Amino acid sequence: MRRKLAAGNWKMNGTKASLSEVAALIDAHPAPKSEVLLCPPATLVAAMAEAAGGKIAVGGQDCHMKASGAHTGDISAEMLVDCGATHVILGHSERRADHGETSALVCAKAEAALKAGLVAVVCVGETEGQRDAGETLDIVGTQLRVSLPEGATGANTVIAYEPVWAIGTGRTPTLEQIAEVHDFMRAELVARFGEEGAAMRLLYGGSVKPSNAAEIFATSNVDGALVGGASLKAADFGAILTALDAA
Numbered sequence: 001m002r003r004k005l006a007a008g009n010w011k012m013n014g015t016k017a018s019l020s021e022v023a024a025l026i027d028a029h030p031a032p033k034s035e036v037l038l039c040p041p042a043t044l045v046a047a048m049a050e051a052a053g054g055k056i057a058v059g060g061q062d063c064h065m066k067a068s069g070a071h072t073g074d075i076s077a078e079m080l081v082d083c084g085a086t087h088v089i090l091g092h093s094e095r096r097a098d099h100g101e102t103s104a105l106v107c108a109k110a111e112a113a114l115k116a117g118l119v120a121v122v123c124v125g126e127t128e129g130q131r132d133a134g135e136t137l138d139i140v141g142t143q144l145r146v147s148l149p150e151g152a153t154g155a156n157t158v159i160a161y162e163p164v165w166a167i168g169t170g171r172t173p174t175l176e177q178i179a180e181v182h183d184f185m186r187a188e189l190v191a192r193f194g195e196e197g198a199a200m201r202l203l204y205g206g207s208v209k210p211s212n213a214a215e216i217f218a219t220s221n222v223d224g225a226l227v228g229g230a231s232l233k234a235a236d237f238g239a240i241l242t243a244l245d246a247a
Ligand SMILES: O=C[C@H](O)COP(=O)(O)O
Pocket: 009, 092, 162, 166, 167, 168, 169, 170, 205, 206, 207, 208, 226, 227, 228, 229, 230
């Protein structure tokens, strides 16, 4: 049985004052059925982990493939662990677009994350042009195949399907489109990883909000969400968590 996961990605948002949202979330949802993960900017990982006190999981938004060394501005998986992180988002489309990250690099980062004991939340998803060209399953299949290292399991790896054109736009795929991609990903993962592929959580991400969460969570092979904008406010993220707990 896959435990549902409500994950929030704060992206480049938040200061120490924003940690009041974490306290509010925990107060309002002291014992959720679903697992809860928040991934703040690196500057807040340690403080958020302390504020969360183990009641919700905290993750980074990226890590380097190496454990240490001359890589100015980068952060290693070991450093995230040292700050109290248990997860790391890898291969988000904003990293792929802003920093030219390839699936091969994402795979190297995922290997580093797993070695350090982090859960890797690996993101895949097509652009609008790729969807219009009928390439969605090809793109997602290739990203999955290349981004995931050997040794990925249901315990150490989560997949987030995030159509690039749905991120921060208020647009979402139809439920049929989400189901098509999630069912496809499940089949690919089972074909490669067997039982471990069946155990991996598959999150949907892209304009998830309180008003559309319930229907998305009722969709085939959706085990939760990776939420951007709506994760910044405890009230919105809490409403999404409530919908996930009820699914
Ligand atoms: O990582 C989260 C996704 O990019 C979704 O962002 P969004 O909920 O603001 O559309």
